[in-house]
Amino acid sequence: xxxxxxxxxSGLTVGAVYALVALGFTIIYNASDVVNFAQGEFxxxxxxxxxxxxxxxxxxxxxxxxxxxxxxxxxxxxxxxAIEPARGAPVVSLIIIxxxxxxxxxxxxxxxxxxxxxxxxxxxxxxxxRIGGATIQPQSLWVIGGxxxxxxxxxxxxxxxxxxxxxxxxxxxRLAAQLVGINTNFVMTxxxxxxxxxxxxxxxxxxxxxxxxYNVGIGFALKGFAGAMLGGMGNPKGALAGxxxxxxxxALTAGYLSSTYKEAAAFVVILLVLFFMPQGLFxxxxxxxx
Amino acid sequence: MPRLTxxxxxxxxxxxxxxxxxxxxPSGYYYRVGALIFVNGLAVTGIxxxxxxxxxxxxxxxxxxxxxxxACALAPTHLGLHPSLAVVLGAAISGVLAYLVGRPILRLKxxxxxxxxxxxxxxxxxxxxxxxxxxxxxxxxxxPELGLRGLLxxxxxDLTNGQFWYFFCGIALLIGAWIALNLxxxxxxxxxxxxxxxxxxxxxxxxxxxxxxxxxxxISAVYASVAGSLVALQNKFITPDVAGFMHSIEMVTMAxxxxxxxxxxxxxxxxxxxxxxxxxxxFAEYEQLVLGLVMMLVMIFLREGxxxxxxxxxxxxxx
Amino acid sequence: MTLLSVEGLGxxxxxxxxxxxxxxxxxxxxxxxxIGPNGAGKTTLFNMISGVYRPGLGRVVLEGEDVTxxxxxxxxxxxxxxxxxxxxxxxxxxxxxxxISGFHLQEKGPVLADLLHLPSSRRRARAAxxxxxxxxxxxxxxxxxxxxxxxxxxxxxKRLEIARxxxxxxxxxxxxxxxxxxxxxxxxxxxxxxxxxxxxxTAILLVEHDMKMVMRISSHIVVLDHxxxxxxxxPAEVSRNPAVxxxxxxxxxxxxxxx
Numbered sequence: 001x002x003x004x005x006x007x008x009x010s011g012l013t014v015g016a017v018y019a020l021v022a023l024g025f026t027i028i029y030n031a032s033d034v035v036n037f038a039q040g041e042f043x044x045x046x047x048x049x050x051x052x053x054x055x056x057x058x059x060x061x062x063x064x065x066x067x068x069x070x071x072x073x074x075x076x077x078x079x080x081x082a083i084e085p086a087r088g089a090p091v092v093s094l095i096i097i098x099x100x101x102x103x104x105x106x107x108x109x110x111x112x113x114x115x116x117x118x119x120x121x122x123x124x125x126x127x128x129x130r131i132g133g134a135t136i137q138p139q140s141l142w143v144i145g146g147x148x149x150x151x152x153x154x155x156x157x158x159x160x161x162x163x164x165x166x167x168x169x170x171x172x173x174r175l176a177a178q179l180v181g182i183n184t185n186f187v188m189t190x191x192x193x194x195x196x197x198x199x200x201x202x203x204x205x206x207x208x209x210x211x212x213x214y215n216v217g218i219g220f221a222l223k224g225f226a227g228a229m230l231g232g233m234g235n236p237k238g239a240l241a242g243x244x245x246x247x248x249x250x251a252l253t254a255g256y257l258s259s260t261y262k263e264a265a266a267f268v269v270i271l272l273v274l275f276f277m278p279q280g281l282f283x284x285x286x287x288x289x290x
Numbered sequence: 291m292p293r294l295t296x297x298x299x300x301x302x303x304x305x306x307x308x309x310x311x312x313x314x315x316p317s318g319y320y321y322r323v324g325a326l327i328f329v330n331g332l333a334v335t336g337i338x339x340x341x342x343x344x345x346x347x348x349x350x351x352x353x354x355x356x357x358x359x360x361a362c363a364l365a366p367t368h369l370g371l372h373p374s375l376a377v378v379l380g381a382a383i384s385g386v387l388a389y390l391v392g393r394p395i396l397r398l399k400x401x402x403x404x405x406x407x408x409x410x411x412x413x414x415x416x417x418x419x420x421x422x423x424x425x426x427x428x429x430x431x432x433x434p435e436l437g438l439r440g441l442l443x444x445x446x447x448d449l450t451n452g453q454f455w456y457f458f459c460g461i462a463l464l465i466g467a468w469i470a471l472n473l474x475x476x477x478x479x480x481x482x483x484x485x486x487x488x489x490x491x492x493x494x495x496x497x498x499x500x501x502x503x504x505x506x507x508x509i510s511a512v513y514a515s516v517a518g519s520l521v522a523l524q525n526k527f528i529t530p531d532v533a534g535f536m537h538s539i540e541m542v543t544m545a546x547x548x549x550x551x552x553x554x555x556x557x558x559x560x561x562x563x564x565x566x567x568x569x570x571x572x573f574a575e576y577e578q579l580v581l582g583l584v585m586m587l588v589m590i591f592l593r594e595g596x597x598x599x600x601x602x603x604x605x606x607x608x609x
Numbered sequence: 610m611t612l613l614s615v616e617g618l619g620x621x622x623x624x625x626x627x628x629x630x631x632x633x634x635x636x637x638x639x640x641x642x643x644i645g646p647n648g649a650g651k652t653t654l655f656n657m658i659s660g661v662y663r664p665g666l667g668r669v670v671l672e673g674e675d676v677t678x679x680x681x682x683x684x685x686x687x688x689x690x691x692x693x694x695x696x697x698x699x700x701x702x703x704x705x706x707x708x709i710s711g712f713h714l715q716e717k718g719p720v721l722a723d724l725l726h727l728p729s730s731r732r733r734a735r736a737a738x739x740x741x742x743x744x745x746x747x748x749x750x751x752x753x754x755x756x757x758x759x760x761x762x763x764x765x766x767k768r769l770e771i772a773r774x775x776x777x778x779x780x781x782x783x784x785x786x787x788x789x790x791x792x793x794x795x796x797x798x799x800x801x802x803x804x805x806x807x808x809x810x811t812a813i814l815l816v817e818h819d820m821k822m823v824m825r826i827s828s829h830i831v832v833l834d835h836x837x838x839x840x841x842x843x844p845a846e847v848s849r850n851p852a853v854x855x856x857x858x859x860x861x862x863x864x865x866x867x868x
Contacts, residue, residue: 035401085590091400092347093589096546099349099539100589104582111575218535222412225405233401260420267409274406275394469724476723476730477716477737480702484710487699490661494697496685496714496777505720551701 002133015247020202021224022239031191040221046203047212075196232280321452336513342550345486350411355518356533388511430529549595645833688780708741711776
């Protein structure tokens with residue numbers, strides 16, 4: 001029983017990171033219909049920049065803040081320089097562009113930082129908490145809490161603020177949003193900043209547990225995307241639930257089946273979801289108009 | 291004068307390039323680079339059929355290259371097959387696997403298809419990395435000698451190892467290009483290009499979209515598999531990297547860089563992207579940076595790819 | 610046996626009944642027009658008959674076989690073809706190749722023969738090529754054969770789409786606004802073409818806004834309003850029908866907001 005609880009704890013922890021990445025995917029997807037394969041690199045940058053700034057002597061909170069702001073700025077730059085100019089291009093082109101951005105960011109991280117694995121101290125120490133015979137790192141609570149707080153914040157933003165509603169309106173119909181006077185370019189900028197910032201936050205929170213290196217991004221991107229798809233592409237609730245589910249599936253596979261193939265579990269699940277319910281758990285069917 | 295068809299023109303240009311470039315090689319090393327370009331060109335020709343003709347993306351085709359490569363490593367030792375038959379066996383396994391995986395996967399479109407194929411590729415590379423007893427794990431495994439070079443020597447044709455693989459892969463590429471060009475103008479190829487243009491309209495003229503997509507997927511998987519086999523046989527060694535995510539991305543990038551719609555363009559793209567790291571060896575750490583930049587720039591500014599865009603420019607000036 | 614019979618067809622999108630309980634029959638060589646104000650559900654009806662949407666209710670019967678919700682390519686094999694309101698042309702091909710695609714069912718063969726360029730493959734392709742050129746001549750596009758389809762004018766694309774649909778010698782041809790966006794001359798050409806095709810025995814199901822054309826060529830008219838059939842009959846009967854007049858008058862002010 002305590003063994004199961006232990007697996008659940010670790011599943012919730014990585015699941016929270018995947019959920020944050022999935023939320024990042026969702027924000028950009030809703031605003032622009034683009035699936036940003038560079039999403040995982042934001043997580044990597046969050047971790048790497050924080051480590052770099054912290055190692056340079058800055059206090060951890062300041063280093064983390066710099067990492068989040070810098071990554072958000074990079075997200076905006078990617079939109080302006082690579083995605084906006086390709087508006088209206090076929091999906092295949094957009095996939096290659098965002099993967100190109102991802103490869104580029106990895107290459108840049110190798111040069112600016114290095115190829116080593118890094119970490120920084122956990123926020124509230126390393127003394128594990130004992131719950132029901134299992135243990136959990138205090139940092140895990142930070143990660144899980146972070147995912148929930150971000151989700152709640154996004155929910156408030158999208159339902160309670162004018163700006164948030166403008167983003168939603170743009171995602172429903174870009175042209176109509178323009179016609180009622182919404183600055184859709186600003187909405188896009190905001191979406192990329194928000195999405196990249198959330199990714200970086202995930203990296204900041206997770207790095208003391210998962211560690212970071214220039215090449216960790218693609219794994220996060222795939223799992224996050226799997227979570228977003230599982231929950232139903234474009235649905236924030238689905239992204240949250242899907243991310244946690246992927247984390248749990250992975251942890252349970254590692255615990256009970258095979259730790260070498262825990263990564264495979266996420267993909268098998270996602271392939272099954274795609275075949276049997278492509279609209280995901282919370283998604284809606286769409287009809288193609290001709 | 292009878293007009294040269296696009297097909298014969300492409301094949302002539304390719305054959306001429308393969309035959310003539312060795313005269314300009316400063317050293318034997320360049321045969322190796324040439325052979326690598328041809329093998330990559332072969333794999334990318336498969337991507338042309340899948341992406342350029344049929345408009346479907348795959349981010350997992352390196353998985354098939356891996357199967358082709360490891361077939362050449364494993365079948366001779368475990369099944370006692372001659373390496374040349376191992377190539378055929380690998381292609382058959384890849385084809386069957388592509389059929390089984392493709393049936394459900396190809397119902398998906400765009401991003402979903404991209405992620406599903408990516409997932410498939412990662413599963414293959416995971417198996418190759420983890421099944422150490424069989425595959426040797428991340429360190430790789432030795433591949434037996436093909437033996438054809440010795441045979442040719444007995445017949446009086448004495449080639450260095452580099453020369454042999456250069457011409458052998460060159461001929462394989464020519465055959466691959468010939469087949470892809472045949473397909474382009476054939477009824478089956480037209481059906482592929484039709485579904486690329488409009489799946490809905492393709493259905494109304496009676497094209498079984500799911501079926502022809504699957505054909506393209508299987509054919510392109512066989513191309514990747516044969517290319518993987520040739521790499522393994524040439525190097526007499528193989529590691530799971532051949533099936534890795536980056537290799538899948540490279541294949542797609544080569545295709546779109548040169549122009550996924552045209553066989554010659556895509557082979558051209560394979561050439562550039564194969565030469566790039568050779569030219570950048572001094573700056574090895576810039577390789578990823580440059581690759582990413584190339585991917586973005588080509589897709590933003592030269593959406594049809596390098597070769598078709600340049601040809602269009604030239605033609606525009608001629609008129 | 611009736612060629613095409615639509616029986617109580619209906620579909621809802623998000624709780625709204627887009628089409629409800631529509632029935633009619635089409636016989637060989639007939640030109641049956643579906644008319645109605647904008648948003649009456651004409652295209653949705655077409656999409657259900659041609660297998661693009663799966664109907665929520667009712668049946669589509671083609672030559673006695675229930676083909677409800679069958680995939681478009683299977684319907685094509687059974688002799689149903691269509692064109693689209695917003696053109697579905699293969700933009701990545703030449704005009705000739707678009708027309709050849711219409712011969713897919715006749716020219717398709719083993720993929721291996723195509724890969725190896727075997728004589729059988731060449732024979733199939735040659736036959737389709739000849740057929741396509743003849744069809745292009747019939748719709749007046751023979752001189753554009755080698756142009757990229759994307760570069761044609763709207764009216765030419767409309768005719769190309771009809772040519773492609775005719776290539777498969779359909780028993781039933783669904784035409785969704787074939788004359789929309791065409792000038793008077795082009796409309797008349799299309800008008801003649803439709804009459805000619807019908808005279809050769811192909812049944813035509815037509816959605817069209819050009820009332821003059823509809824009244825001139827239809828053997829039979831079905832009138833939809835708000836997704837329901839409100840009248841059916843010969844052009845003369847329909848034009849006298851009070852319900853039809855009311856439906857059209859009721860939307861008079863929106864009549865030029867064509868869609």
